[in-house]
Amino acid sequence: MHDQKITTLNLELPPAPKPVGVYKPIVQVGNLVYLSGHGPLKSDKTLITGRLGEDMDVEAGYAAARQTGLAMLATLREHLGSLDRVERLIKLLGLVRCTESFDAQPAVINGCSELFRDVFGEDAGVAARSAIGTNALPGGIAVEIEAIFEVKG
Template identity: 40%
Template sequence: MSGAVDARLAELGLTLPAVVPPLASYQPAVRSGVYVYTSGQLPMVDGKLSMVGKVGAEVTADEAKDLARTCALNALAAVKSVIGDLDRVERVVKVVGFVASAPDFTGQPGVVNGASELLGEVLGERGVHARSAVGVAVLPLDAPVEVEIQIELRAG
């Protein structure tokens, strides 16, 4: 651990996981100028999905919210792999959350709050962002949730 963000993670009892290896032909995160874009991050823990299925059917909204937190933690790990130190984050610009939803499930924003809240807890005001929460029919590996983030870096 090196900086204030790492210290905050420790204070929260969180550890950044190893970066989830790509499932196909892409990079987990890419830097372009002062921005870092992550690929969609699944709720992988120790190399496997912690749950599968549709939110509102096999997975509850509360379970999915926790999974979205895991996705955001995986996204921060991907960002750190590109920039080296999360203290370089100026702000989270955008979060996009995808929720594999049962046909009658409409609580996607509450699920994606799991990711948004984690980013706020870890980064404070720098974690406040614009966001989309989208219901979809299915996600890779039958994951219930997928989250991607866009980060702006501090100058210098």
């Protein structure tokens, strides 16, 4: 059902990102999967970079967060074999690279939150969430997002 939703929504998942440090992109403990921080990886393997409030507006940040969500879905599908194994999103943490005066972090992270709601449904796709501003992220990426999901079997 969730894999079908990717097709129905005409979503293109990028290749599942590979680690660029000493960590695993995803770790499963029982029926919980923890996704490490993901960036806005596009299908051409480039990343969306920029700083909100400086060279990016909320709309561009929203698109970067949505792209990050697509990269997270690619990691989930690669690890689980199918997104149909996802029971629900439990927690989402979004970091937004921004200026000190930028205060619309929640509107930016909605790009990922709304994507997950559209794929997994209003109940299972909406979770507890934090959206935080920061002055720097690896490689100058605009957003970094991590998540915890409950899965079947």
